[in-house]
Amino acid sequence: MFKKLRELAPKSIRHKLIIASIACILVPAALTLIIYNSLTQEAVQKQAISNAEDSLKLVNGSVTNRLKGMLTIANYVQVNPGLKAYLKLVASNNEVGDKYQRFMDANRVLEQLDSLTFVGEASYVTVLLTNDSYFMNYSVSDYKPLDIKKKAWFEKLTELRGLESYWIGVEPTDYSYDKFDHPYQVTLARTLRLDSGGIYGYVVVTIMEDQLNHIFGNLSAGQKVVLLDEAGTIVSGGDTGSIGKPFPYAAATGGVKESSIVSIAGDKYLVAQQQIPFNGWRLVLMQPYKESIVDISSIFNRVFVIQLISFFIFLLLLITLVRAFTKPLVRLGKVTTAVQRGNLMVRSGIRGNDEIGRLGFLFDQMLDRVMEMIAEVSDTQARKRKAELKMLQAQINPHFLFNVLNSIRMKVMKRGDPESAKMIGSLSMLLRMTISREEDEIYLHEEMDLVSHYVALMNLRQKEEAELQLDIVPEAFLIKVPRFFLQPLVENALIHGLSQQPGLISIRAVMQEKYVLLTVEDNGRGMDALQLERIYRKMDSSEGSLPDKEEGNSSFSGMGLHNVVERMRILFGDAFDIKMHSELGKGTTIEMHIPHREELRDV
Structure with missing residues (x-):
C-alpha cells in the first residue's frame, strides 16, 4: 500500500509546487468564505448603527446650539448688570430723569434685546415686569406681552429658583406675523429675582419650531428624526400634523438606551437616541433596517462575488505561472552542473524581473566576473613583472659608481672648479638616493x-x-x-x-x-x-x-x-x-x- 502511495506521489518539483499551491490557497479561501458569510451580517449591522449615530450626533450638535442660543439670551437679560439695574428701577416705579431720558433708557433696552437675536434666525424676546411694564423686540401688533400671564404654564414660573429655566415645549404660534408660515413655536421662560428672592419680572424667549425642523432635513434618505420633550411629546420633526402629540412609537423605543435594532409592527427599524443635556429632551432617529443596510449590504455582496470569481481565475493563473517559473530552474540546474565540471564558458541566459531571473543574471555575471578576475590577475602579474624589469634595467653597480664619482669630484675640487664639483656631488647624491x-x-x-x-x-x-x-x-x-x-x-x-x-x-x-x-x-x-x-x-x-x-x-x-x-x-x-x-x-x-x-x- 505504501509502495503504491509513493508511486502516486508527485516526483517533479513542478507538480509538488502546483499541489502545494492549490492546497495553501483552497483551504484558507474556503475558511475565509465561511467566516466572511458569518461576519458580514454583524459588520453590516455595526456599520449601519455607526452611520446612524454619526448622523444623529451632527443633528444633536445643531439642535443643542440652537437651544443654547435661547439660554444665552435669557442669561444675558438675567445677569447683565446695567440691564438688570434698569429693569429693577422700572419694576419698582423708581425711574429717574425726565420723560425724554426715560424714553432713551427704554430705547437702549430695546436695542440690546434686538442685538440678542441670531443673524438670519428670528428670536422673540419678551421681558415682562411685575408692574405690567414690558420690553420686547417685536411689535405689539404681533402679540401683546401681557397675554403671557394668561398662559397655562405662567403660574409654574414661580417654582423656578436662580438660573433655572422652564421649557414650555411646542405651542401654536402666538405671533400674528408668523402664524401662516410658522404654525408652531418653542418657548423658554425664566424668572427675574431680587437679591431677597422676590420676583420682579420674567424673561421669555421664543423661536419658531421650523428652525429646528430645518436641521432634520439634511439627513440621508429614509432617516427620520424627532425631538421629544420629557413627556414624550413631539416638539419638532416628523409630519406637521404630529407636532405637539405623543410619539406613537414611545413604547417600542423607550427601552432603547442609545442605538439598537427594534421590531415595530413586524418590521425591523434602526433606532438611535441621544439626550439634550440641559432640558431633558431627547432626539430619536428611526430608519427602516433594510434601507439602512441596502448600500453596505450590496457592497459586501459584490465583494463576495468578485472574490469567488477571482479565486478561480487566479487558481488557474497560478498553475500556469508555476509551470513557467520552474522551467528556468531546470535550465539553471544544468548550467550549475556544467560549471561544477570546470566549464566556465557556459551561461544560463535566464533573464527576468523576478527572483529566478535575477538569480540567473547574477549567476552569469558572477561567471563573467570570475573570468575577468582571472584575466586581470594574469595581466597585473605581467605588468608588474615588466615594471620590475624596467627598474632592474635602470640599476647599475652603486658602489663602483659612487666611488668613481667621488674620485672625480675630489680631483675637480683640487683643480679649483667648485661649480663642477657641486654638479658631480648632486649627481652622486641623486644616484645614491635612488639606485642604492x-x-x-x-x-x-x-x-x-x-x-x-x-x-x-x-x-x-x-x-x-x-x-x-x-x-x-x-x-x-x-x-x-x-x-x-x-x-x-x-x-x-x-x-x-x-x-x-x-x-x-x-x-x-x-x-x-x-x-x-x-x-x-x-x-x-x-x-x-x-x-x-x-x-x-x-x-x-x-x-x-x-x-x-x-x-x-x-x-x-x-x-x-x-x-x-x-x-x-x-x-x-x-x-x-x-x-x-x-x-x-x-x-x-x-x-x-x-x-x-x-x-x-x-x-
Whole structure:
C-alpha cells in the first residue's frame, strides 16, 4: 500500500509546487468564505448603527446650539448688570430723569434685546415686569406681552429658583406675523429675582419650531428624526400634523438606551437616541433596517462575488505561472552542473524581473566576473613583472659608481672648479638616493629630497635656473610612495613644459579625508586639448606601461609618465586617480589622488 502511495506521489518539483499551491490557497479561501458569510451580517449591522449615530450626533450638535442660543439670551437679560439695574428701577416705579431720558433708557433696552437675536434666525424676546411694564423686540401688533400671564404654564414660573429655566415645549404660534408660515413655536421662560428672592419680572424667549425642523432635513434618505420633550411629546420633526402629540412609537423605543435594532409592527427599524443635556429632551432617529443596510449590504455582496470569481481565475493563473517559473530552474540546474565540471564558458541566459531571473543574471555575471578576475590577475602579474624589469634595467653597480664619482669630484675640487664639483656631488647624491635603495617604497620626504637634487643638477646644466617651490603639509611627508615616481613628472616639466628655460615648478601636498592630493604644476608653454587627449589615451592603453624609445634614451631614469601611472595603480589599485589640466601658454597641472594606507594612520 505504501509502495503504491509513493508511486502516486508527485516526483517533479513542478507538480509538488502546483499541489502545494492549490492546497495553501483552497483551504484558507474556503475558511475565509465561511467566516466572511458569518461576519458580514454583524459588520453590516455595526456599520449601519455607526452611520446612524454619526448622523444623529451632527443633528444633536445643531439642535443643542440652537437651544443654547435661547439660554444665552435669557442669561444675558438675567445677569447683565446695567440691564438688570434698569429693569429693577422700572419694576419698582423708581425711574429717574425726565420723560425724554426715560424714553432713551427704554430705547437702549430695546436695542440690546434686538442685538440678542441670531443673524438670519428670528428670536422673540419678551421681558415682562411685575408692574405690567414690558420690553420686547417685536411689535405689539404681533402679540401683546401681557397675554403671557394668561398662559397655562405662567403660574409654574414661580417654582423656578436662580438660573433655572422652564421649557414650555411646542405651542401654536402666538405671533400674528408668523402664524401662516410658522404654525408652531418653542418657548423658554425664566424668572427675574431680587437679591431677597422676590420676583420682579420674567424673561421669555421664543423661536419658531421650523428652525429646528430645518436641521432634520439634511439627513440621508429614509432617516427620520424627532425631538421629544420629557413627556414624550413631539416638539419638532416628523409630519406637521404630529407636532405637539405623543410619539406613537414611545413604547417600542423607550427601552432603547442609545442605538439598537427594534421590531415595530413586524418590521425591523434602526433606532438611535441621544439626550439634550440641559432640558431633558431627547432626539430619536428611526430608519427602516433594510434601507439602512441596502448600500453596505450590496457592497459586501459584490465583494463576495468578485472574490469567488477571482479565486478561480487566479487558481488557474497560478498553475500556469508555476509551470513557467520552474522551467528556468531546470535550465539553471544544468548550467550549475556544467560549471561544477570546470566549464566556465557556459551561461544560463535566464533573464527576468523576478527572483529566478535575477538569480540567473547574477549567476552569469558572477561567471563573467570570475573570468575577468582571472584575466586581470594574469595581466597585473605581467605588468608588474615588466615594471620590475624596467627598474632592474635602470640599476647599475652603486658602489663602483659612487666611488668613481667621488674620485672625480675630489680631483675637480683640487683643480679649483667648485661649480663642477657641486654638479658631480648632486649627481652622486641623486644616484645614491635612488639606485642604492633596495625597497620599492620610500617616504614622501625622501622623494622630495631626490627631486630637489635633480632640479639642482638640471639647473647646473642650464644657463638660467628653474625655481622649485615646495608646499607640503607635515603629515604628508610620512606617507609611503613608489620610489622615483615624482622625478619623471618634474623632468617633463623642465624639458617639455619650461623647455629648459627659467620658470617655476610648484609641488603641493594637502591631506584630504580619504586621500592625499599631490599637485605638480609648472608655468611653461602648456598643451592643447588634442595633445592632452593623446596622453590620456596612452595612459589608459595597455601599452602605457612600456617606455617610449625616445623617452627611455633621453630621460634620466628612462621611466616616463605612463610608467609612473602604472606603478601607482599596481600599488594603490583603482583608488588611485590622476588628472591633468593644461592650456597653451598657461602651463600644465597634474593632480594625483593617493589613497591613505594603514601605515599613515598608525604614525
